[in-house]
Amino acid sequence: MEKIKMIRPIVEMDGDEMTRIIWRLVKDKLLLPYVELDTKYYDLGLKHRNETDDQVTIDAANATKEYTVAVKCATITPNAARMDEYNLKKMYKSPNGTIRAILDGTVFRAPIIVNGIEPNVKTWKKPITIARHAYGDLYKAVEMKIDGPGKCELVYTTPDGKESRELICEFEGPGVVQGQHNFNKSIESFAKSCFTYAIDTKQDLWFGAKDTISKKYDRVFKEIFENLYENEFKDAFNKAGIEFSYKLIDDAVARVMRSSGGFIWACKNYDGDVMSDMIAAAFGAMPMMTSVLVSPNGYYEYEAAHGTVQRHYYKHLKGEETSSNPIATIFAWTGALRKNAELTDNTLLKKFADTLEMACIKTIESGLMTGDLVSITTIEGAKKLNTEEFIDAIANKLSSLL
Ligand code: NAP
Ligand code: MG
Numbered sequence: 284m285e286k287i288k289m290i291r292p293i294v295e296m297d298g299d300e301m302t303r304i305i306w307r308l309v310k311d312k313l314l315l316p317y318v319e320l321d322t323k324y325y326d327l328g329l330k331h332r333n334e335t336d337d338q339v340t341i342d343a344a345n346a347t348k349e350y351t352v353a354v355k356c357a358t359i360t361p362n363a364a365r366m367d368e369y370n371l372k373k374m375y376k377s378p379n380g381t382i383r384a385i386l387d388g389t390v391f392r393a394p395i396i397v398n399g400i401e402p403n404v405k406t407w408k409k410p411i412t413i414a415r416h417a418y419g420d421l422y423k424a425v426e427m428k429i430d431g432p433g434k435c436e437l438v439y440t441t442p443d444g445k446e447s448r449e450l451i452c453e454f455e456g457p458g459v460v461q462g463q464h465n466f467n468k469s470i471e472s473f474a475k476s477c478f479t480y481a482i483d484t485k486q487d488l489w490f491g492a493k494d495t496i497s498k499k500y501d502r503v504f505k506e507i508f509e510n511l512y513e514n515e516f517k518d519a520f521n522k523a524g525i526e527f528s529y530k531l532i533d534d535a536v537a538r539v540m541r542s543s544g545g546f547i548w549a550c551k552n553y554d555g556d557v558m559s560d561m562i563a564a565a566f567g568a569m570p571m572m573t574s575v576l577v578s579p580n581g582y583y584e585y586e587a588a589h590g591t592v593q594r595h596y597y598k599h600l601k602g603e604e605t606s607s608n609p610i611a612t613i614f615a616w617t618g619a620l621r622k623n624a625e626l627t628d629n630t631l632l633k634k635f636a637d638t639l640e641m642a643c644i645k646t647i648e649s650g651l652m653t654g655d656l657v658s659i660t661t662i663e664g665a666k667k668l669n670t671e672e673f674i675d676a677i678a679n680k681l682s683s684l685l
Contacts, residue, residue: 284685286319287635290627293619294346294584295322296378298356299329300591301599301670305609306356308671309616312678317635317685318620323350327378329359329369337375344385347582351626354619355382355586356612359593379576379586388578389414389476391547392559392588394566395573395614397647399662403565409545412486413562415555416473419465422552429458437462463500470507475579477508477549478516481525483577487546488527491535491554504551505529563588570608570655575618585618587611595670606654607670610643613677635685642681651676 297306314320325343332339347353359365360377383390393412394402429435435451451460474490481488490508492501512520512527520527530538532554539548550558563572572588588611595605617636624633647656650665657667668676 284317287317287629287631288319289321289623289632290629291623292321292323292350293623294343294350294353295324296327296343296353296355296358296584297324298327298358298591300357300359300593300596301605301607302357302587302589302591302612303328304596304599305607305612305670305674308674309609309613312674313613313639313681314616316678317681318632322354327355327358329361329365329371329375332358332375332378333369333371336372337381340375340378340381341385344382347382347386347584348580351582352619352623353582353584354615355379355584356615357587357589357591359591382584383417383576386576386578386582386584387472387580388576388582388584389417389473389480390574390576391480392563392572392574394563395571395610395644396566397571397644399648399650399660399665400567400571400656401661402567404540406541406543407566408543410566411539411542411544411562412480412484412547413555413559414473414477414480414547414549415559416470416550416552418469418473418552420463420552423464425462427460429454429460431457435460465500465503467503467507470504471511472579473549474508474511475515476577477547478511478520478527479579479581480575480577481527481547482516482519482523484547485523485525487525488549489530489535489538489546490527490549491530491532492551493532495531501551508549567659568608568655570611570653573611573614573618583619583622585615585622587615599670604669606667606673608653608655609670609674609677610647613643614640638684639677639681642677642684645684646673646677646680649680 297303323346325339327340327343358378361371361374366374391412391414393410396410433454437449437451439447477488492504494501494505563569569589574586574588576584592607595607599605617640621633621636650662651668652665653673654667657665
């Protein structure tokens with residue numbers, strides 16, 4: 284078979300530890316035999332980030348603006364222990380945070396559905412994609428402990444010194460107080476990414492907040508979503524045969540639990556933090572979650588939702604066998620290749636991405652899987668393979684499907 288050509292390159296961001304090893308195996312065994320991979324390679328492994336004072340992360344994000352689509356391996360976010368382990372010049376910020384700040388995107392996370400890895404919620408048949416607003420609210424809140432009686436107010440001062448005030452509370456005794464904020468611009472970017480991704484993936488979009496109680500704060504979120512929808516996205520939604528709906532957050536939660544899935548659930552920052560873990564856990568396992576950063580300007584960065592699987596890597600370094608699940612990493616590649624194919628009208632490449640995903644699913648459904656899945660599968664006699672054996676099994680399936 285002649286190798287599939289790419290019309291435009293994608294940005295490739297390599298990473299750390301076990302996922303870096305998986306990255307190499309996936310490329311060698313699943314991609315390079317079939318695709319003339321055209322990537323702009325950036326090594327975001329911690330060693331190279333340190334050598335470049337993290338410039339490589341910024342360069343990779345900027346390259347994504349140029350080439351539109353990126354695929355990223357999981358990377359270490361340094362902490363005190365990593366400072367010593369890698370002899371770092373400084374405690375660099377999370378690469379994902381740096382990239383998100385440059386691309387101004389929203390992260391969409393969705394489970395990969397396979398027969399034999401059953402969700403805990405019986406009605407869920409299709410994936411539920413969570414979109415979490417990544418700025419503000421609780422995460423940028425300012426808090427105060429109140430020691431005793433006194434008056435607490437919100438004060439806003441304009442640049443020319445005009446003040447407006449809102450009484451929070453007359454404290455009669457000790458208590459706590461918190462000030463949250465967000466920017467219309469950030470909420471608009473979030474909403475735009477959500478609408479764009481819904482159209483892209485032809486899925487309904489839900490947005491949940493609590494405007495009945497939060498008549499100004501959450502009301503602004505609701506209005507920004509509704510206005511953008513009416514003014515910019517309604518026609519495209521109609522054309523795609525999908526719907527947007529605003530729901531009260533508690534109603535949204537109840538409906539999610541009764542739904543069959545197959546939609547995007549846009550959440551405010553805190554709701555998204557809580558609900559994405561709930562969705563991931565209820566669908567099965569972190570190694571079966573995909574993640575894509577979608578910018579309001581139409582840039583896409585695909586990755587796995589899990590980290591670098593450090594515990595397995597240390598076993599690997601000791602020469603012990605590992606059984607690490609490559610599925611989310613493979614789906615990051617297929618997601619990026621499919622998006623690249625769509626943008627360049629590359630039918631063969633799109634078909635390859637679809638087939639590789641199919642090969643992954645069929646391999647698991649045939650009872651061959653990694654240890655994390657063996658422990659939760661309903662397939663009888665499922666066989667635990669090591670990291671490389673499992674990728675080989677997918678490669679066999681892929682070659683028979685092609
Ligand atoms: P992690 O890498 O997600 O792993 C946590 C545990 O989840 C693993 O020990 C393993 O459980 C299980 N697991 C995760 N992915 C798996 C896979 N593909 N196959 C099998 N099991 C898997 O999280 P972490 O250990 O807390 O973090 C390690 C490093 O990753 C940290 O340095 C962190 O900064 C980084 N991180 C990066 C990203 C990112 O780049 N997007 C995200 C999160 C964390 P068992 O040990 O029980 O087998
Ligand atoms: Mg969380």
